[in-house]
Amino acid sequence: MAYIKKVFTKFILIAMPIIYSSLVLSEDSDYNMKVGVTEVSQSIFDLHMLIFWICVVIGVIVFSIMFWSLWKYRKSKGAVAADFDDNFWLEIGWTVAATLVLVWMAVPSTQVMVKAYDDAEGEINILITGHQWKWHYEYLEDEVGFFSNLSTSQEQINGEVPKGEFYLREVDEPLVIPTNTRIRFLITGNDVIHSWWVPDFAVKQDAIPGFINTAWTNVPEPGIFRGACTELCGIKHAFMPVVVRAVEREEFDAFIATKVALAEEERMLTSKVWTKEELMERGEGFYATNCSACHQINGKGIPPVFPALDGSQIAMFDSKRHIEILMEGVQGSAMAAFGDSYSEVDIASVITYTRQAWSNGENGDGVIVTPQDIVAYKNRIDL
Amino acid sequence: MSTVVETHDHGHHGPAKGLSRWLFTTNHKDIGTLYLWFSFIMLFIGGAMAMVIRAELFQPGLQIVQPEFFNQMTTNHGLIMVFGVIMPAFVGLANWMLPMQIGAPDMALPRLNNLSFWLLPMAFGILLSTLFMPEGGPNFGWTFYAPLSTTYAPNTVNFFIFSVHVMGVSSILGSINIITTIFNMRAPGMTLMKMPLFVWSWLITAYLLIAVMPVLAGVVTMMLMDINFGTSFFNAAGGGDPVLFQHVFWFFGHPEVYIMILPAFGIVSHIIETFSRKPIFGYASMVYAMASIAILSFVVWAHHMFTVGMPLAGELFFMYSTMLIAIPTGVKVFNWVATMFRGSITFETPMLFSIAFVALFTIGGFSGLMLAIVPADFQYHDTYFVVAHFHYVLVPGALFGIIAGAYYWLPKWTGNMYDETLGKLHFWLTFISVNVTFFPMHFVGLAGMPRRYPDYALQFADFNALISVGAFMFGLTQLLFLFIVIKTIRSGKQAKPEVWEGAGELGLEWTLSSPPPYHSFTVQPQVK
Ligand code: HEM
Ligand SMILES: [Cu+2]
Numbered sequence: 001m002a003y004i005k006k007v008f009t010k011f012i013l014i015a016m017p018i019i020y021s022s023l024v025l026s027e028d029s030d031y032n033m034k035v036g037v038t039e040v041s042q043s044i045f046d047l048h049m050l051i052f053w054i055c056v057v058i059g060v061i062v063f064s065i066m067f068w069s070l071w072k073y074r075k076s077k078g079a080v081a082a083d084f085d086d087n088f089w090l091e092i093g094w095t096v097a098a099t100l101v102l103v104w105m106a107v108p109s110t111q112v113m114v115k116a117y118d119d120a121e122g123e124i125n126i127l128i129t130g131h132q133w134k135w136h137y138e139y140l141e142d143e144v145g146f147f148s149n150l151s152t153s154q155e156q157i158n159g160e161v162p163k164g165e166f167y168l169r170e171v172d173e174p175l176v177i178p179t180n181t182r183i184r185f186l187i188t189g190n191d192v193i194h195s196w197w198v199p200d201f202a203v204k205q206d207a208i209p210g211f212i213n214t215a216w217t218n219v220p221e222p223g224i225f226r227g228a229c230t231e232l233c234g235i236k237h238a239f240m241p242v243v244v245r246a247v248e249r250e251e252f253d254a255f256i257a258t259k260v261a262l263a264e265e266e267r268m269l270t271s272k273v274w275t276k277e278e279l280m281e282r283g284e285g286f287y288a289t290n291c292s293a294c295h296q297i298n299g300k301g302i303p304p305v306f307p308a309l310d311g312s313q314i315a316m317f318d319s320k321r322h323i324e325i326l327m328e329g330v331q332g333s334a335m336a337a338f339g340d341s342y343s344e345v346d347i348a349s350v351i352t353y354t355r356q357a358w359s360n361g362e363n364g365d366g367v368i369v370t371p372q373d374i375v376a377y378k379n380r381i382d383l
Numbered sequence: 384m385s386t387v388v389e390t391h392d393h394g395h396h397g398p399a400k401g402l403s404r405w406l407f408t409t410n411h412k413d414i415g416t417l418y419l420w421f422s423f424i425m426l427f428i429g430g431a432m433a434m435v436i437r438a439e440l441f442q443p444g445l446q447i448v449q450p451e452f453f454n455q456m457t458t459n460h461g462l463i464m465v466f467g468v469i470m471p472a473f474v475g476l477a478n479w480m481l482p483m484q485i486g487a488p489d490m491a492l493p494r495l496n497n498l499s500f501w502l503l504p505m506a507f508g509i510l511l512s513t514l515f516m517p518e519g520g521p522n523f524g525w526t527f528y529a530p531l532s533t534t535y536a537p538n539t540v541n542f543f544i545f546s547v548h549v550m551g552v553s554s555i556l557g558s559i560n561i562i563t564t565i566f567n568m569r570a571p572g573m574t575l576m577k578m579p580l581f582v583w584s585w586l587i588t589a590y591l592l593i594a595v596m597p598v599l600a601g602v603v604t605m606m607l608m609d610i611n612f613g614t615s616f617f618n619a620a621g622g623g624d625p626v627l628f629q630h631v632f633w634f635f636g637h638p639e640v641y642i643m644i645l646p647a648f649g650i651v652s653h654i655i656e657t658f659s660r661k662p663i664f665g666y667a668s669m670v671y672a673m674a675s676i677a678i679l680s681f682v683v684w685a686h687h688m689f690t691v692g693m694p695l696a697g698e699l700f701f702m703y704s705t706m707l708i709a710i711p712t713g714v715k716v717f718n719w720v721a722t723m724f725r726g727s728i729t730f731e732t733p734m735l736f737s738i739a740f741v742a743l744f745t746i747g748g749f750s751g752l753m754l755a756i757v758p759a760d761f762q763y764h765d766t767y768f769v770v771a772h773f774h775y776v777l778v779p780g781a782l783f784g785i786i787a788g789a790y791y792w793l794p795k796w797t798g799n800m801y802d803e804t805l806g807k808l809h810f811w812l813t814f815i816s817v818n819v820t821f822f823p824m825h826f827v828g829l830a831g832m833p834r835r836y837p838d839y840a841l842q843f844a845d846f847n848a849l850i851s852v853g854a855f856m857f858g859l860t861q862l863l864f865l866f867i868v869i870k871t872i873r874s875g876k877q878a879k880p881e882v883w884e885g886a887g888e889l890g891l892e893w894t895l896s897s898p899p900p901y902h903s904f905t906v907q908p909q910v911k
Contacts, residue, residue, distance in 0.1 A: 006783065017616065022429075030830055030842060031827075031829060031830050031846075032826075032829050033759075033760070033762050033763075033829045033831070034831065040758075043758075043761060044759055045761055046756045046757060047756065048753070048756075048759045050761065051753050051756055052753065054588070055752060055753065058747065058749075059715070059749060062716060062717070062720060063742060063745075065720055065724070066720045066723060066738075066741065066742070068423070069720065069723045069724045069725070069726070069728075070723060070728055071396065073724070073725055073726050073727060073728050073731070074727075074728045074730075075660070075727045075728055075729045078684055079727045079728065079729055080608070080660065081724075081725070081726045082661065082726070084664075084725075084727035085660075085661070085663065085664055085665070085666065085720075086665050086666070086667070087663040087664075087665075090721075091474065091668050091714070092781035094713070094714065094717050095710060095714060098709065098710050098713045099710060099716070102706045102709060103705070105706065105752075105756065106706060107704060108704070109757065109758065109759075110699060110702075110757040110758045110867065112756045113695070113698060113702070113757050114695070116758050116761070117695045117698070132535075149547060154809040157444055157445055157838060158444065158445060159444040159445075161444060163443060163841060165829070165841070166840075167443065167840055167841050168443075168838060168840050170842050179685075183552060188541075189732070191530070191534075191535065192530050192531040192534075192535050193528055193531065195690060195765065197665040197833070199762060199831050202758070202761055202762055203761070204761045204762070204764060204765075205690055206690050206691045206692060207693065208619075208625050208626060208691065208692070209530065209619050209620075209625060210618075210619020210620065210624070210625070211619065211624070211625075211626070213691075213692035214692075227831075227832070228833050230526045230690075230764065230765040230766070230833045230834075231528070231547065231765060232454070232528070232531065233521065233531065233833045234454075234531060234535065235450045235451050235454065236450065237450075237454075237835060238450070238833075238836035238837055238838050238839065239450075239838070247474075259868065279851065281747040296564040302516055304518060304888065305451075305518065305537070311906065324881070331534075333535075334535060336812050344790065345855075
């Protein structure tokens with residue numbers, strides 16, 4: 001009886017981790033790799049499980065022999081050590097066996113890799129640019145683009161209000177792609193290296209400044225797919241999620257049409273005459289989404305890394321330099337060049353806003369910068 | 384305290400008195416002790432940083448530290464554990480044991496030995512001081528990828544670069560010393576293929592260090608030039624390439640990870656044969672396996688860079704070469720198991736740590752194999768799955784090897800037996816907490832949590848809380864280790880020269896008294 005109990009306990013000890021792992025690692029588990037929705041992601045999942053089970057089998061064999069030896073040959077049971085210290089054929093045997101197992105793993109791995117790796121053009125080509133700390137998407141065929149920012153509030157992050165269901169996995173504007181279409185991503189970075197990852201597509205590609213990487217996908221069904229930045233990119237690395245919305249073709253076409261119309265409207269706005277109030281209102285919103293992460297909503301910054309704008313000499317008295325900084329960025333600092341990424345209206349309004357906000361309006365020259373000033377600046381530079 | 388008492392007693396070769404004993408010592412045992420204590424102190428400093436990290440990650444949201452400080456903690460935790468704990472501990476063990484294992488009186492280059500140790504506190508003093516500077520310490524990860532570590536770095540990065548240079552000099556000097564000692568000071572009759580495996584493991588490690596530390600020095604120098612002298616090695620705007628940084632770094636970095644495990648292979652081999660009362664199985668294949676691992680480690684570096692956008696042929700090459708490393712690694716595991724097979728086994732603390740080493744290091748090897756599979760790595764890369772992998776090979780791997788070695792040789796060093804009950808308690812608490820900490824990381828990683836995140840989505844919350852609890856338990860348990868070590872130094876049952884039953888046959892160190900004389904072998908023993 002005692003013997004059976006012993007055998008049983010041993011069985012439990014060995015079996016438990018395996019049963020546990022297989023529960024946790026079953027296909028629809030929250031704690032296993034995402035099966036994903038594309039053909040590539042599904043074959044990667046199968047490959048992952050294959051390699052995993054091979055490892056489990058090898059592990060069970062090796063560990064069983066080891067723990068059995070420890071048990072059987074313990075000195076307290078009077079075991080006397082044998083006298084051998086090598087065995088040529090045994091050593092050749094297990095080396096060959098290990099090699100064969102590796103070949104067994106390498107063959108399907110190579111096949112899946114070849115399938116996943118394909119840099120031919122897509123029907124739709126999207127340029128993805130990693131910025132500190134947001135993603136920019138541009139549809140190359142239609143020449144429209146936009147930024148995608150984290151939309152979780154700072155209050156949620158600080159624990160001042162309850163956290164929502166998609167805490168840190170939600171954005172103001174997701175990337176929209178059509179289903180059943182070959183899509184090629186051209187991925188690059190604007191400042192440091194980021195990495196664009198969507199587990200459901202099994203696409204993870206580094207976004208490297210100065211270089212363009214490619215990746216592709218073809219999503220069979222509509223849905224919302226959430227991912228993340230996976231290369232350390234500075235303070236807000238954890239706060240620049242990826243959200244992709246896959247929609248039917250018609251809906252996609254409608255989406256692009258609105259975007260094109262919006263871009264057209266934007267161009268119209270540039271030539272419009274703006275009042276100070278209009279600029280201020282627009283600038284305040286832009287500041288909150290794009291500037292306040294570093295310079296803070298109260299304009300005090302986090303010196304010395306992020307300088308204060310409230311009371312800044314440039315923001316109060318030097319509108320020329322102010323425009324230059326927004327357009328070109330500051331070399332060697334986290335201050336990015338916004339000129340190429342945002343409209344003249346946005347740049348003008350945020351400059352006007354920061355020149356009026358806090359104590360700057362009262363103490364500074366209060367110069368108003370209009371979209372036309374930005375256009376003029378651009379033309380001067382282009383010469 | 385620091386008064387020097389001149390004894391003028393030339394017949395007596397004991398240690399000097401007071402502080403000068405430690406500052407000016409050229410004795411391999413004193414220097415070994417310095418290295419080991421240094422590493423132990425750094426373990427607690429680096430460990431405290433890990434506690435900050437785990438406290439912040441205990442639940443979602445930002446509660447204890449801000450992301451900027453969090454990044455400084457992850458970076459410095461990694462740098463300290465790699466360069467300040469694992470490497471110095473191995474050098475400390477080498478200093479203590481190599482002369483005793485090869486039958487020499489001391490290391491070949493004793494003054495150099497003193498220098499290579501004292502460079503270390505300087506290097507880490509510089510590194511740690513940056514944490515108190517206004518811009519804060521390094522915050523770009525222990526792998527310090529450009530341009531985050533160049534154009535976008537806090538200006539304290541220059542201190543970081545200097546400190547890495549000093550660590551590199553220290554390692555190179557130490558390696559020169561070890562190679563010279565092994566080649567010139569072995570007892571007559573000890574041919575290369577009769578050397579103890581720990582000596583072999585260190586010979587190979589020392590060559591790896593000499594080969595790759597200059598590469599590390601090169602890459603930080605290129606950073607220094609980019610930051611201060613207007614070059615553009617890693618700046619695409621100036622015609623450079625940020626990916627070049629990663630190639631150079633990992634050409635150093637991958638051999639570096641083997642530098643952190645080979646000496647542990649040597650240590651556990653000795654322990655397993657001692658407590659199985661049976662010579663190590665396949666001595667020659669153990670040596671060849673270590674040599675092949677070392678050679679292969681130069682051609683696998685880009686497996687850390689599968690997502691940077693390499694050509695297909697490159698991805699496949701680095702996948703195959705990485706898989707190849709699993710063969711010699713597997714052979715070592717099989718040999719350890721075969722050594723236990725038909726032995727006469729007892730379970731003293733060093734053996735417990737070594738058994739856990741074999742089992743848990745193997746788990747780290749399995750996850751390594753999974754990571755080598757390129758398409759699958761697209762999903763694993765830069766998630767907690769990688770964090771789980773390297774902690775399995777480095778904590779129950781390298782660190783367990785070191786702890787096992789400390790228990791194994793502590794009675795030899797101090798002449799006192801450690802407290803076996805406390806040792807076993809230390810083992811079980813450590814074993815459990817290590818697994819509670821690092822095993823769930825596999826699942827969190829597979830579920831999609833990226834590494835180096837100060838805050839995370841709600842679905843990862845349960846496992847992260849569990850991981851943090853395990854980590855606190857692990858941290859606290861190591862205070863017990865400190866207590867055991869101090870207790871053993873101060874008192875304990877008198878240890879015999881051979882310490883462990885039958886160990887007298889296994890190596891020259893066990894023929895010396897416990898504690899051994901200040902100059903280990905003044906007369907070279909003859910090895911048959
Ligand atoms: C069978 C042997 C091993 C294989 C096949 C293997 C494979 C790998 C691969 C492919 C990666 C990159 C994963 C990624 O970033 O996506 C990796 C990471 C790593 N491995 Fe291993 N590994 C092995 C053993 C070891 C050992 C023995 C150590 C150290 C003692 C080690 C330490 C590390 C470290 C520190 C990293 C992560 C570095 C970082 O990104 O911070 N590995 N390993
Ligand atoms: Cu590696």
